[in-house]
Amino acid sequence: MFQRNQDENSLVQRIERGFVGKRAGNRHTLKLGLGDDAALFTPRSGCETILTCDWFLEGTHFLKDKHPADAVGWKCLARAVSDIAAMGGQPRCFLLSLALPQSHTGRWLDEFLSGLRRAARGFRCLLAGGDTTRRKEILINVTVVGEVREGQAVLRSGAKPGDVIFVSGRLGEAELGLRLLRIGETIAGRKDPALKKHLYPEPRLELGRWLAEKGLAAAMMDLSDGFSSDLPRLCAASGVGARIEEAKLPIVSTSWDKRTQGFDSLHLALDGGDDYEMLFVVPRRRVASIQRSFRGLALTSIGEITRERTILLTDKDGQERKLVPSGWDPFREAKRKLPT
Amino acid sequence: MFQRNQDENSLVQRIERGFVGKRAGNRHTLKLGLGDDAALFTPRSGCETILTCDWFLEGTHFLKDKHPADAVGWKCLARAVSDIAAMGGQPRCFLLSLALPQSHTGRWLDEFLSGLRRAARGFRCLLAGGDTTRRKEILINVTVVGEVREGQAVLRSGAKPGDVIFVSGRLGEAELGLRLLRIGETIAGRKDPALKKHLYPEPRLELGRWLAEKGLAAAMMDLSDGFSSDLPRLCAASGVGARIEEAKLPIVSTSWDKRTQGFDSLHLALDGGDDYEMLFVVPRRRVASIQRSFRGLALTSIGEITRERTILLTDKDGQERKLVPSGWDPFREAKRKLPT
Helix, strand or coil: CCCCCCCCCHHHHHHHHHCCHHHHHHHCCCCECCCCCCEEECCCEEEEEEEEEEEEEECCCECCCCCCHHHHHHHHHHHHHHHHHHHHCCCEEEEEEEEEHHHHHHHHHHHHHHHHHHHHHHHCCCEEEEEEECCCCCCCEEEEEEECCCCCCCCCCCCCCCCEEECCCECCHHHHHHHHHHHHHHHHHHCCCCHHHHHCCCCCHHHHHHHHHCCCCCCEEEEEECCCHHHHHHHHHHEEEEEEEHHCCEEECCCCCHHHHCCCCHHHHHHHHCCEEEEEEEEEHHHHCCEEEEEEEEEEEEEEEECCEEEEEECCCCCEECCCCCCCCCCCCCCCCCCC | CCCCCCCHHHHHHHHHCCHHHHHHHHHEEECCCCCCEEEEECCCCCEEEEEEEEEEECCEEECCCCCCCCHHHHHHHHHHHHHHHHCCCCEEEEEEEEEHHHCCHEEEEEEEEHHHHHHHHHHCCCCEEEEEEEEEEEEEEEEEEEEEEEECCCCCCCCCCCCCEEECCEEEEHHHHHHHHHHCCCHHHHHHHHHHHHHHHCHHHHHHHHHHHHHHHEEEEEEECHHHHHHHHHHHCCCCEECCCCCCCCHHHCCCCCCHHHCHHHHHHCCCCCCCCEEEEEHHHHHHHHHCCEEEEEEEEEEEEECCCCCEEEEECEEEECCCCCCCCCCCCCCCCCCC
């Protein structure tokens, strides 16, 4: 855990600054964490604890020269919190493991912490502790602890044949943002919705919690590696297949901008990662409870769960083809692999 | 969290294998974790949750060519579990974040997992989930979740002037083991006690729990970065100082072996890291309850807590000198920095 001493003081103190104040109101649940061997956390009675962790590594998950430091701070927490959303839970606290070059312990660290702090406040997720070390490359690992009422957690394994498949938001937007970033869009372009979604994704906490509390979702996961890679995981966990109607997919629009004319929207939507939208299935008798949007976020029915364990994509002419997992996979030479 | 798909299957499956069986008897507390967005953990009523995480990085914390893979597996968990011991708690489950070169997904991974599995069984700490990715260097981050009865956790901040300072075991042994490893001792030498302690440290779980349950320790921490760096942290957290009697320190013996004649035992004991022994302070009226050993582990009283906030070392002639923090600190050019 964070260790204070003379030489490491400035780094750990900079990390603590701004976080500690926010903890004050939560002393009853988070007793300590900064400056002791470990953090102490009092679980709420009647709740289960949710645990998740995520790598966020320079060169693999972000580009030091392309991604602003505050976006790195925001996103490293947002993507782990998205896993909590996908269980229908709410985040409570997180541990930050940070390895930095000496050259990044100044301004870069301040901006990183500023983005992280904004995310922590937005998600109501408190910094509980962590570990720091020096390293040539920027390495980040975030563990998030969340909670969900006993029995309310939504797993990947609950989908049944006939259930209707939904996604939130628009697919491929974050991938489009990444491409814009790589062809030269910089910090000035952060107002671009696709770039914003890539840099500052919003975990769908409210949607996840609502679906879990109302018992509407039989299975749920977040879309992190790309629809074509993630849907098969949900289906495998449930022992089912799926039929997706291509025309229904809420795909990102690339026609509005000449910069993006070379991009294939369907490919972005199927194989693009980092959307952090919710993929969930709803039993047919509960479908009427799902509106077209939830607090401004589009919810789109895109197909149904099938008994046969294949995943089919039906085009507008009724032609079927198999969905091939082509999203993000670090142990395959992925097309979209970030340059190192 | 661990993602299953065709290409990543073999890696995640290899990690899961051997761990899942052990989970079966604990289904009521650890519901899932492998293969969903996050793990679900049911906290025991009347307990607080302890959270800690630790980096374990090639080149920084271990040497790929010197440290056997099974020792890397053992130690990455043992050192995080040691933080749980230092709170007086017991470990329940852990998350493993692992980044590996493709070349290390075969035999190296099997041996790593074998050491990790032995540690997980030994510490009764279940694999709950994690994250994997590919990387040129081996990067490990371990989060351990533990529990302690409400109000029983022993913090660093409880030391009072007059309290007696104790350490368990022998100081400097792990540092001696590291030096032996670096001058050429190999796997064959693993029976050497110093090398064994460096490669396969034993977190002092039983001692920590006993001290916490009996309410004997007013403050406690584990010695991970070296006595001269760690004692000041406990003192700072408690707002006190300390006087240590040099002659009482249970220092490692280096006279038994001609290989170690160039090493200074006192320096090893004061500044050597990775011992994972317990440093704890006991109010004077409770000192009679502390025997010279606990289940075969030596417990040695080495000095006392003082009101003045300095840390003094008294030699056998009664001469006092200040203790200078010279243990492990990644943000300082540490003498004992591992070669990268």
